[in-house]
Amino acid sequence: MAATVRQGLAGGLAPALHMPPTPSVQKVLFTESSPNVGGQELQILQQMQCLSDSGVEARLLAPPSSGVARLAMARNLSVSAVDFRSALDPQSVARAVAIVRRWRPDAIVSHSSHDSYVCALAARFARPRPVLIRVKTYQGARRPRVWALNRFFDKILVPSVALGTELERMDGFTPSSVDVLYPGIDFPALDRDRTLPLPPEVERWLEQRPGFLMVQAAMLRPEKGHLFMLEVLKEIFAENPYARYIVAGDGPMRSQIEDRVRSLDLHDHVLVAGLVSVVAPLLARADLVVAPSFTEPLGMLQAEALGLGVPVLASNVGGIPESFADSEAGILAVAGSKEDWRRALRRAHDDRAALRAKALAGAPSVRARFSMTANIQRLLEMIAAGRTS
Structure with a gap:
């Protein structure tokens, strides 16, 4: 393959769509x-x-x-x-x-x-x-x-x-x-949309909670790893009370995810925002986009984020590693390993300026491929x- x-x-970036x-x-x-x-x-x-x-x-x-x-x-x-x-x-x-x-x-x-x-x-x-x-x-x-x-x-x-x-x-x-x-991926549309306002309830929640922002935009299904992420983040939030996590999307697991947020007492750190019709503004606001999937043929979330120059932390499963233009454009963590994910999240927080610079540098390569x-x-x-x- x-x-x-x-x-x-082999041809690199293809010519414009207005070609014959x-x-x-x-x-x-x-x-x-x-x-x-x-x-x-x-x-x-x-x-x-x-x-x-x-x-x-x-x-x-x-x-x-x-x-x-x-x-x-x-x-x-x-x-x-x-x-x-x-x-x-x-x-x-x-x-x-x-x-x-x-x-x-x-x-x-x-x-x-x-x-x-x-x-x-x-x-x-x-x-x-x-x-x-x-x-x-x-x-x-x-x-x-x-x-x-x-x-x-x-x-x-x-x-x-x-x-x-x-x-x-x-x-x-x-x-x-x-x-x-x-x-x-329609990157010109993402570029146009990234400056649009967020939904008012999301904007209000962020204004009341400044700090390191993690975003996951995906269908709320078991393989996307939302419940795993909440378990990982409970310890991270104890270390960093200003960290935040927004779950954007809808699906069969929404009520279960909301119940777990309540049972872990994470409502001050986690917002289950539901379906966000235009996701580019939320990705652009993120310090880190996360994709803790257990299985993923490819996944477009990380490619969209990297194309916007936003750092990504994702599981090393399926086709996800193929999204990374080079090994420094984001971080890969072992799928399902809480220890490895916590270590990677601490690195992403501590090195966020350097990771942002690397993601920006790798964005053209991601855009060429996708x-x-x-x-x-x-x-x-x-x-x-x-x-x-």
């Missing part, structure tokens, strides 16, 4: 069957917008009631409704066949199980057949259908070398089909290569 990543990054599109790629069809909106769905919308801006037509197939479909329509992006009730739903297959035959995309980029299998079947009825790309952003506890990944798709895209290596180790999997496409420009150009190159192979 390392060779694959080097190939994808790759001649053999004129239309890209994105598909998503999930009803929810998370990082994957927001990435689709960014890719569609960037492709449109660069002269490539982009269209989304999604259930009409899904969150990503509503957001796409609100952004004036092209959407066609497909229910994707199951992986073999006849009505969905027939609808997808009609759209593919009429629209004739150069590639279909699918993101979830139901839509990927429906569109893989539908593409067999199109001539010429579009390039079939399956995006896998994580690997859950259930083993994927290896035979289907091998047979149905021309390319499997993963967000990190770590996840690609995990897939390649599965029995029966065809390694040559896996390639790494780092997610794209820009939307680099993401889109690499995607177009892979589609073009698939059409000629």
Whole structure:
């Protein structure tokens, strides 16, 4: 997988998105069957917008009631409704066949199980057949259908070398089909948003509690390590009463996290802020962005923070280490080790000026690897290569 990543990054920072599109790629069809909106769905919308801006037509197939479909329509992006009730739903297959035959995309980029299998079947009825790309952003506890990944798709895209290596180790999997496409981050938008005001309740809380600020912005799920972080910080707060920790995000663990803050009597140090719609101002205010995940295919929080020149302390798991442009742009700690995390937090507090300078120095490298420009150009190159192979 390392060779694959080097190939994808060989050109360094890609040219601007207003470059002429790759001649053999004129239309890209994105598909998503999930009803929810998370990082994957927001990435689709960014890719569609960037492709449109660069002269490539982009269209989304999604259930009409899904969150990503509503957001796409609100952004004036092209959407066609497909229910994707199951992986073999006849009505969905027939609808997808009609759209593919009429629209004739150069590639279909699918993101979830139901839509990927429906569109893989539908593409067999199109001539010429579009390039079939399956995006896998994580690997859950259930083993994927290896035979289907091998047979149905021309390319499997993963967000990190770590996840690609995990897939390649599965029995029966065809390694040559896996390639790494780092997610794209809209850094110009982060730059514009970083000076926006914080939500009033967050601003008031910070004004009343000056001091060293740690921020974690992530879905409130077990693997993100919020409860572990609270246990780690109880001792840190005893040593440094001016340290603060803001949890930004929402999810199934919110009430459990709030209960733990109360039981540990940390309400003077910890704010569970809920979903913060624009996170850049909060990241920019942080002295340290933390990502204490137990598992993470890549994670975009640390890349966003490092791109803004904000120091990061993150777990050394999955694809997280790939986010660091160099070893001095942030700190890696052993996932789940309270002792190692406390040692790293003390270092981050004591050396915060030096860490900030290193993060600022490493920001250009992070931006080069995770820009939307680099993401889109690499995607177009892979589609073009698939059409000629």
